[in-house]
Amino acid sequence: MAQEYKLILKHVDAPGYGRDLDSYLHHGGYQTLGKALHMPARDLPDGKKMTAQEQIREEVKISGLRGRGGAGFSCGLKWSFVDRKSGKPIYLICNADESEPGTFKDRQIMYKDPHQLIEGMAIACFANDVHLAYIYIRGEMVDGARILNEALREARARNFIGRNILGSGYDLEIHVHRGAGAYICGEETGLIESLEGKRPYPRIKPPYFPAVLGLWMCPTIVNNVETLCNVKHIVAMGGNEFAKLGTPNNTGTRIVSLSGHVRKPGYYEIEVGKATMRELIFDPQFGGGLRDGRNLKAVIPGGSSAKVFKAGEKFKLKKKDAEGREILVETDMLDLPYDFDSLAAAGSMSGSSAIIVMDDSTDIVEALANVSEFYAHESCGQCTPCREGSLWMSKTLHRLTHGEGRAGDADYLLKIADNIPGGRTICAFGEACSWPVQSFVAKFKDEFVAKGKADEERRAGQGNELAKAPTEAAAHH
Amino acid sequence: MINQNNLNVMSFNASKELEAEVDELISHYPVKRAASLMVLHAIQEKFGWISQDAILWAARKLELPPINLFEILTFYPMLRQQPMGRYQIKVCRTLSCALGGAYGLHRHLCDRLGLDAHAHGPQTTKDGRFTVEFVECLASCGTAPVMMCNDHFHEGVTLEKADAITSACK
Structure with missing residues (x-):
């Protein structure tokens, strides 16, 4: 049976645990940083030496850690792309611009255990020869920025950051940088532009891969809050031990944000892939099921950008049988293990690990209209397909939810959504705004068509000339 | 629009504290321009708008x-180009909050405040006390x-809770 596994959230919410430095130190805080900074070079069989930094980067690779922000990209690989020979400074930015609808996990870490993030950052910075780093926190988290600034002040006073940290000769400064209410700043190149003091227009790749041409055109690492906390635990326990948590290629733990129509919404840390969607939604130790008399209608499994699952939807997943042969197993949506690969195989994603549950009281057209309004508001406006497409989808859904719909709106929505993603836009926002429309409309098409049809019929009954099909007389007019 | 001819005419009075805060912020970056957003935040914190x-x-x-x-x-939604109410209420409108009653909450606040x-x-509001918006x-x-009232964050906001929050705003 699935259980919570608290690695990152080990102390968060524990009675008596505070977010101050003394509390953190009392629970073994900053010992891992000390270990990292004073790690001796390791002798290799060929006579060469592996520096402490190289060893840490190697451990992160071995751990199999994948980014916790949304894309699930290998952290070790991301670090390996960093241009270390450019002669330019290398920067690290903690992406704390948590704003994917449904997600509220980084908030828990920053508000309740800020020193864990700072320690993870300091280790990641040391491992990558970074001497100046930023925490880009979303503007609305006013208290979060204050808490982090206070924690940084405490850490500076005790020499966990600053000059010659713990006598190691290593210098690091970390500053908090606040956003100002724009979702696009979560996209790493948009974030970099924002940090540079510009409009957060994402940069085109190639050539602007942050690992080579990032902040001020210098090599830059952008990692999520939870990812950086994981780095601390990887160094503490070793990459191999970390990789034993979770499932193959989906290692470690993840903090799942559960919201919507469940009895116990909240954040639950699990070993990746060791709980199914059904357990997360229905098990009493997690979501605790739906409200009385309600049935499940739909689940968005990884933040609002992820393609929706319809209750009862089935997928054919590859599995190994007892003799190790690969077989296809029909799997209900609810029985998908909550990990990166299974959800991708089912055509969606675990994204930022945010599950939004909708029961049968939900008007699915209204739900999509809500999500599309979000994307129309948040498109940065740089690329025409995204700027115009997100707005037209939102306007179409607005008329469908305000009595002005048409039976053809469902197909119309799909046509727009199909023409935004796939290399037509600079960043993945084009995909993010299209996926909900493509999946909601395809999987609940009858509801979209019925709504438009009912509107047409009602208007026709009211004698609205504009709503009627064109007649010959009108055509000659 | 900004009139280039008026560049030297400064009617903006920055306090010594604001000047010091801005200098400190600028020192956080190797390139001054990077401090822009933080400087605008600092100004808005003092004056309520920019x-x-x-x-x-x-x-x-x-x-x-x-x-x-x-x-x-003109890009970032949090930055204000004109003065707002003394108490700024931001009601989250996105899906999970909408499923949890955010639209009813927003309507209730608007009705109550006219x-x-x-x-x-x-x-x-006409008396300049409240600004209400969906975010x-x-x-x-x-x-x-959830909603924010100025910098304060409120969770699980029932209509009663909303009334208590607005009543406490003098």
Whole structure:
């Protein structure tokens, strides 16, 4: 049976645990940083030496850690792309611009255990020869920025950051940088532009891969809050031990944000892939099921950008049988293990690990209209397909939810959504705004068509000339 | 619009504290321009909004053409180009909060404060006490519906709770 596994959230919410430095130190805080900074070079069989930094980067690779922000990209690989020979400074930015609808996990870490993030950052910075780093926190988290600034002040006073940290000769400064209410700043190149003091227009790749041409055109690492906390635990326990948590290629733990129509919404840390969607939604130790008399209608499994699952939807997943042969197993949506690969195989994603549950009281057209309004508001406006497409989808859904719909709106929505993603836009926002429309409309098409049809019929009954099909007389007019 | 002829006419009075705070912020970055957003935050914290004179002052501090600040002022939803109410209420409208009753909460607040729940954008009461607006996901979806009143964050906001919060705003 699935259980919570608290690695990152080990102390968060524990009675008596505070977010101050003394509390953190009392629970073994900053010992891992000390270990990292004073790690001796390791002798290799060929006579060469592996520096402490190289060893840490190697451990992160071995751990199999994948980014916790949304894309699930290998952290070790991301670090390996960093241009270390450019002669330019290398920067690290903690992406704390948590704003994917449904997600509220980084908030828990920053508000309740800020020193864990700072320690993870300091280790990641040391491992990558970074001497100046930023925490880009979303503007609305006013208290979060204050808490982090206070924690940084405490850490500076005790020499966990600053000059010659713990006598190691290593210098690091970390500053908090606040956003100002724009979702696009979560996209790493948009974030970099924002940090540079510009409009957060994402940069085109190639050539602007942050690992080579990032902040001020210098090599830059952008990692999520939870990812950086994981780095601390990887160094503490070793990459191999970390990789034993979770499932193959989906290692470690993840903090799942559960919201919507469940009895116990909240954040639950699990070993990746060791709980199914059904357990997360229905098990009493997690979501605790739906409200009385309600049935499940739909689940968005990884933040609002992820393609929706319809209750009862089935997928054919590859599995190994007892003799190790690969077989296809029909799997209900609810029985998908909550990990990166299974959800991708089912055509969606675990994204930022945010599950939004909708029961049968939900008007699915209204739900999509809500999500599309979000994307129309948040498109940065740089690329025409995204700027115009997100707005037209939102306007179409607005008329469908305000009595002005048409039976053809469902197909119309799909046509727009199909023409935004796939290399037509600079960043993945084009995909993010299209996926909900493509999946909601395809999987609940009858509801979209019925709504438009009912509107047409009602208007026709009211004698609205504009709503009627064109007649010959009108055509000659 | 900003009149280039008026660049030297400064009617913006930055206090010594603001000047010191801005200098400190600028020192956090190897390139001055990077401090732009933080400087605008600092100005808005003191004055509640960012005037054109404030933009000119910040531009001089950051050694930038004013347009560089004006273009970010007009992009970010949190930055204000005109004065707002003394208490600014931001109600999250995105999916999880909508499922949790955010639209009813927003309507209730507007009705109670004499504002139009269907109007677009932030709305301010005639007495200048409240501004109410819908904002996008505030990243606390598990405690829906949520809202902010100035810097304070409120979770699981029932209509009664909303009334108590607004009543406490003098």
